[in-house]
Amino acid sequence: MSFVDLDRTNDEDELMRKNIRRLAEEVLRPLSIKLDKMKPRDRVAPGSPLFDAIRELKRMGLHRIHLPRENGGLGLTNLQRYMVDEELGWGSLGFATLIGVDAIPLTITALFGSEGIRDEIVKPWIEDTEGKYIGCWGVTEPEHGSDYILAFRDEDVESFGMGNVIIEHDGDEWVINGQKSAWVSAAPVCTHMGLHAQLRDGKSLRDGAFVIVPLNLKGVRKGEPVDMLGNRECPQGPVFFDNVRVPDDYVIAQPPFYELFSDQLLNLTSVNMGAFSVGLARAAFEEALKYARSRIQGGKPLIEHKNIKLKIYEMFERVEAARYYVRKAMDFVYTKFFVDQSFTTPPRYARAAQVYAKKIAFEVAHDALQIFGAYGLSGEFIIEKLFRDARALLIEDGTVEALSLDAADDIARNYGL
Ligand SMILES: Cc1cc2nc3c(=O)[nH]c(=O)nc-3n(C[C@H](O)[C@H](O)[C@H](O)COP(=O)(O)OP(=O)(O)OC[C@H]3O[C@@H](n4cnc5c(N)ncnc54)[C@H](O)[C@@H]3O)c2cc1C
Known part of the structure; x- marks a missing residue:
């Protein structure tokens, strides 16, 4: 018997898992290996395998997994959402990230945007099965990197300095100027950005706005895609704004809602990052187990050496524990946000899910690579890529330190005794 789910799943859950697993194994993983070895510019050039992966993800509607059915979503349960994420993370952290950031601006606009903007921007994205519309965050x-994680609780936030992207009202439009960093996932290929910008007369990053920005507007410029250690199948690059004008209703959140909104949005992204991390950890564990069963040293398979057997057990234990905590945290956060429509969910649970699962993914990938010996470093096996991807996880969507500090502030102030 292979994978056993400790939660009670039904036939529909298992069929869905089978379909996503097939996508992950037969499409996403092979394409991610191909892209990993390409140059940054080639990865985003017309005809790149990147677009085959995006088309498959869109064809299966995986950009719509977060939305309730009445808003154009697939109507998944929280357990099913988690299962999709773990399988995507198993297949490719980069593609999991890409479809995750694709969803952010448009899911938020679907939920909080005006009727006009939902017809104009969200509907074509929802109906897209070819990858014509891609979002980024x-x-x-x-x-400002970690500043954005810490801004919503830090009492000294005004000392962080002005944001690098400023938005101001001008008549019945808003004008945006500035630059986002080179680390924006999917930026080189995306069509819409969910932009965080500081208000011109705001005192800190907390006084900001979340704006949906079509990236074909006059004044938007994309920079060169960058090369990274890991997560390479999800291209990254900077975006510049030079007097970019958007109508009033493109500004989806502004003070005082912006602060609450940003904090809760990080809850949603945290539990998704946690689930991707568990998927990556499981992939590394399974690769190590497969290798340990087949590699002969000292006259017998590695798995029969006690130290290796024990390492394999410890990897298994970590993956299992991470799965069920992240799953619980995701259910908690999604129920609060989508069902209870609460904007006061304490951040510590989602941050802990993200931090814990990221650390587990890195530890498991590290131990798995060790089991491969020199082959682990050679690039001949996927474990080397999984290790690099796991390293990127410790920084992506907030460093583990910044996320932990933020959760620690919440615990120090708000944990009731
Ligand atoms: C693969 C990948 C994908 C990404 N995708 C996106 C994306 O889609 N959109 C996007 O906007 N960004 C994205 N990022 C950027 C990511 O969110 C930032 O890199 C991250 O928040 C850290 O910011 P920074 O790199 O500026 O590091 P810094 O904030 O400069 O931190 C440097 C070091 O100092 C520590 N540190 C910083 N501030 C403090 C403090 N106040 N107290 C204590 N320690 C501190 C940090 O923990 C870290 O170890 C991505 C990054 C990666 C690697």
């Missing part, structure tokens, strides 16, 4: 700036 523009938070990090050249001078």
Whole structure:
């Protein structure tokens, strides 16, 4: 018997898992290996395998998994959402990230945008089965990385300095100027950005706005895609804004809602990152097990050496524990946000899910590579890529330190005794 789910799943859950697993194994993983070895510019050039992967993800509607059915979503349960994420993370952290950031601006606009903007921007994205519309999430700036994680609780936030992207009202339009950092996932290929920008007269990053920005507007410029250690199948690059004008209703959140909104949005992304991390950890564990069963040293398979057998057990234990905590945290956060429509969910649970699962993914990938010996470093096996991807996880969507500090502030202030 292979994978056993400790939660009670039904036939529909298992059929869905089988379909996503097939996509992950037969399409996403092979394409991710191909893209990993390509140059940054080639990865985003017309005809790149990147677009085959995006088409498959869109064809299966995986950009719509977060939305309730009445808003154009697939109507998945929270357990099914988690299962999709873990399988995607198993197949390719980069593609999981890509379809995750694709969903952010448009899911948010579907939920909080005006009727006009939902018809104009969200509907074509929902109906897209070819990858014509791709979203990204523009938070990090050249001078503000961890600041954006800490801004919503830090009492000294005004000392962080002005944001690098500024938005101001002008008549019945808003004008945007500035630059997002080179780390914006999917930026080189995306069509819409969910942009965080500081208001011109705001005192800190907390006084900001979340804006849906079509990236074909006059004044938007994309920079060169960058090369990274890991997560390479999800291209990254900077975006510049030079007097970009958007109508009033493109601004989806502004003070005082913006602060609550940003905090809760990080809850949603945290549990998704946690699930991707568990998928990556499971992939590394399974690769190590497969290798340990087949590699002969000292006259017998590696798995029969006690130290290796024990390492394999410890990897298994970590993956299993991470899965069920992240799953619980995701159910908690999604129920609060989508069903209860609460904007006061304490951040510590989602942050802990993200931090814990990321650390587990890195530890498991590290131990798995060790089991491969020199082959682990050679690039001949996928474990080397999984290790690099797991390293990127410790920084992506907030460093584990910044996320932990933020959760620690919440615990120190708000944990009731
Ligand atoms: C693969 C990948 C994908 C990404 N995708 C996106 C994306 O789609 N959109 C986007 O906007 N961004 C994205 N990012 C950027 C990511 O969110 C930032 O890299 C991250 O938040 C850290 O910011 P930074 O790199 O500027 O590091 P810094 O904030 O400069 O941190 C450097 C170091 O100092 C520590 N540190 C910083 N501030 C403090 C503090 N106040 N107290 C204590 N320690 C501190 C950090 O923990 C870290 O170890 C991505 C990054 C990666 C690697």
